Amino acid sequence: MAKKLQSIRGIHDGLPEQVRCWQHIEQAARTIFERYAFSEVRLPVLEPTELFVRSIGAATDIVSKEMYAFVDQGGDHICLRPEGTAGAVRAYLQAGLTRSGAQRWYYMGPMFRRERPQKGRLRQFQQIGLEWFGVSGPVEDVEVLALAESFLKALGLVDLRLELNSLGCDQCRPVYRTVLVDFLRNAADRLCETCHERTEKNPMRVLDCKEERCQSTLREAPEITGHLCAACASHFEQLKLGLDALGIGYEVNPRIVRGLDYYNRTAFEFVTDRLGAQGTVLAGGRYDGLIEELGGPATPAIGFAAGVERLAMLLETPESPRPDFAIVSLGEQTLVWSLEQADWLRSQGFVVVHCGGGGAKRQFKLADREHARFTAVIGEEEMQRNLITVKDMETGEQRTMTRQEVVTFAHR
RNA sequence: GUGGAUGUAGCUCAAUGGUAGAGCCCCGGUUUGUGGUACCGGUGGUUGUGGGUUCGAGUCCCAUCAUCCACCCCA
Incomplete structure (x- = not known):
């Protein structure tokens, strides 16, 4: 059957069965998030292209090749948002809330990235995001993780793995980076081609390489957690203490790297192995430098985003409503x-x-x-x-x- | 952006290069106000699209689009 009219590649319809499942997820998010006194915000899907270039980083894949960016009839450079944090920060600054104390926000809605679709990856997908502005942690980091966990638990997802890392800060990350790059260059002959590229472009990514050969070499690679400055190390320790106290299980994984440039210190991912290659279901971290980067006062913040479609794939679809x-x-x-x-x-x-x-x-x-x-x-x-x-x-x-x-x- | 697999009825799938089929679903019927089972009948296809080879293409070749999976990257 020739379908003359079709939705755009990687952009799918939400039919009733699907939407029922999404609503169930959204419902759980609202209940749990509001129990932590977060408020919903509704932010634009279209934003100035410049916003993401300055926040996510011009060199990242998301900005350099995955954005739906175009010039509109008035000559403005605009794009469909590829993620939610940058827009939230923009809104926070635009509303002049920097002197109004900490802000607790959450949102849900579609994001757009022009990637090749595969399991758990679409060009238009939905995220449930949460941002907490003006708090430096580690107490708030613990609370965000606790919130995230009870959200996932409310959905009945108890077999997820929480992976935790600290990415350091402006002080210690550059130091670690040079140590790591030194190591990688010395070991270059035992690493694959893409690792060589990543050594120069994004060295922490090398640690993630899936090649068996590389992994055995990388076992001896220096880890960020061993190179944190005193402040970052203490932050990380207190975070772990808090998680232990709340009985939240985690593994420190020094290899996890958040994809976007703005992250520092606490980084985390909730991962499943039931989803093929796209196992990350909820991920986030701290971004203490972003607000200043976008023209605001230096303001620490932490947040995360969860992929609705990925979560949905882990859940049973609820039964259709029965008429009385x-x-x-x-x-x-x-x-x-x-x-x-x-x-x-x-x-x-x-x-x-x-x-x-x-x-x-x-x-x-x-x-x-x-x-x-x-x-x-x-x-x-x-x-x-x-x-x-x-x-x-x-x-x-x-x-x-x-x-x-x-x-x-x-x-x- | 790269690689692999797959596109036939609404759905799941058949069809040694020789007239496109089945099951399920849907619609109707098996005596006039009673479903889920059974039986009977019916609708439904330019074989994803466009070219090519051939007397003849669903089948072989090329291109294109889409889906799925993986790489890259990420929620």
């Missing part, structure tokens, strides 16, 4: 009255579908397919006597009763 009543109307005379009864039952709080009249057999078939709990059979006899015949679709029993009886009968 399917209205079966028999005989043309009863049609109007049956519509009134449908309306009335809805006003009593029931979910009601009308089977549209016509043959009895057809209507019962419809009622069956909708998985209605009851059918309300309305024929001339019922209409005359102001009664409704209610059939229990599971047991097959049916009884004629007054309209008030129907309500109490169905409500038990």
Whole structure:
């Protein structure tokens, strides 16, 4: 079948079954986040291209080749947001909230990256993001992790792994970087081609290499956690103490590197191995330099983003809602009255579908397919006597009763 | 951006280069107000699209698009 009109590659529709699952996830996020006193914000999908160049970093893949960026009719350079943090910071600054104390925000919505689609990766995908401005941690870092964990737990996801790292700060990261690059250059003959490139471009990424050969060499590589400055080391220690106290399990993984330039200190990922190559389901960290970078006062902050579609893949799709009543109307005379009864039952709080009249057999078939709990059979006899015949679709029993009886009968 | 696999009915899939089929779903029927089972019948396809080879292409070749998976990268 030739589909002449198709959605854009990697951009998929959310059909009812899918959306039910998303709503379940969003519902859990709202409940848990608000329990930590975070407030929802709704931010633009279109932003000035410049925003992401200055925040995420011009050299990152996201900015250099994955952004949907274009010039609009007025000559403005705009793009579809590839992530949420930069826009949130922009909004925070634009609203002049830098002197209003810490801000606790969360949001959910679509993000866009023009990548090659694969499992767990789409060009338009949804993130649930959370940002906490004006707090330096480590107490808040612990709380963010605790919040993230209870969110995932609320979804029934208990088999996720929390990987934790510290990326250091302006003081210690450059020092570590030179140590690492030295090591990598010395070991260059035992590393693969892409590792050579990454040594120059983004040395911490080398540690992530999937080549067996490289990994055995990299076992001796210096780790960031051994090169943190006193302040970062203490921050990291207190974070771990807090997690231990709350009974939150984690593994320190010195290899995790957040993809975007603005991260420092605490970095974390909740990972599953049930999702193929895209196992990261929720990830984030601290970005103490970003707000200043975008023109605000030096303000520490921490946040994370969760991939809704990835979470959805780990969950059972919830059952479709079952109507309480399917209205079966028999005989043309009863049609109007049956519509009134449908309306009335809805006003009593029931979910009601009308089977549209016509043959009895057809209507019962419809009622069956909708998985209605009851059918309300309305024929001339019922209409005359102001009664409704209610059939229990599971047991097959049916009884004629007054309209008030129907309500109490169905409500038990 | 690179590599591999796959595109036939709404869905899942058949069809030694020789007239495109099945199951499920959907619609209708098996005596006039009763579903889920059974039986009968029916709708439904320019074989993803465009070229090429051939007397003849769903089948072979090329291109293109899409999906899936992996790399890169990331939620």
